[in-house]
Amino acid sequence: MNPEELLNDHNEPKKSAEASPLISLERDLKFFNDSIHEVATEIMVEGLSNYPIFIAHQHVLSLGEVILDRHELNSSWSIHASTLEEFLERNIIKKELEQRFIDTYKNPNKFICVFVVVPEGANFVFVPYQ
Numbered sequence: 001m002n003p004e005e006l007l008n009d010h011n012e013p014k015k016s017a018e019a020s021p022l023i024s025l026e027r028d029l030k031f032f033n034d035s036i037h038e039v040a041t042e043i044m045v046e047g048l049s050n051y052p053i054f055i056a057h058q059h060v061l062s063l064g065e066v067i068l069d070r071h072e073l074n075s076s077w078s079i080h081a082s083t084l085e086e087f088l089e090r091n092i093i094k095k096e097l098e099q100r101f102i103d104t105y106k107n108p109n110k111f112i113c114v115f116v117v118v119p120e121g122a123n124f125v126f127v128p129y130q
Contacts, residue, residue, distance in 0.1 A: 021058065021076070021118060022116075024076035024077065025056055025076070025077050025114075025116065026127075027076070028056075028068075028070075028075050028076055028077045028079075029056075029112065029114070029127055030130055031075070032068055032075075032079065033112075033129055033130045035067065035068065036054055036067075036068075036079065036112055036129075037112075037129050039052070039054075039067055039081050040052040040054075040081075040108050040109075040112070041109075043081065043083060044108065048083060048085075049083035049084055049085055050084075050108070051083060051084035051085075051101075051102070051105055051108070051113070052081065052082075052083060052108055052113065053081075053082045053083060053084060053086075053087060053113045053114075053115055053124075054067075054079050054080065054081055054082070054112055054113065054114050054115070055079065055080040055081075055082055055114075055115045055117060056077045056078070056079055056114050056115070056116050056117065057077065057078055057080070057116075057117040057118075058070065058076065058077060058078070058118075059117065061078070061080065061117060063080060063082060063086070063090065063092075064080035064081050064082030064083075064086065065080060065081050065082070066078065066079075066080050067079055067080065067081045082115075084098070084101065084102070084105075087115075092115075105126075106126040109129075110128060110129060111126040111127060111128055111129065112126070112127045112128075112129060113126055114126070114127055
């Protein structure tokens with residue numbers, strides 16, 4: 001599924017911005033675009049990983065490092081920075097699926113890799129930088 005399909009349902013009539021939590025996620029990602037891009041660049045330049053992953057959630061989560069706390073910033077979503085290596089270490093991505101993830105991973109200079117965690121589950125979405 002494309003990120004546009006998750007973030008914008010063009011087949012449904014427009015609803016209020018809070019009708020879907022993914023609408024508020026899209027808004028927060030746009031607002032924090034530069035900060036997220038800067039962190040992704042640091043992760044790669046410092047040699048921590050070639051595969052930065054940002055976790056978006058509205059709960060308490062102990063994965064990655066908090067870079068944007070929704071309570072402190074009065075936003076809808078908290079964003080944590082992580083890496084493919086941490087996801088493998090924590091068995092969120094199984095070792096046998098590592099290559100498949102790498103093959104589908106989009107250019108980190110052009111896209112934010114977001115692991116979206118909602119009550120119904122979690123999924124990866126690639127969102128283009130603004």
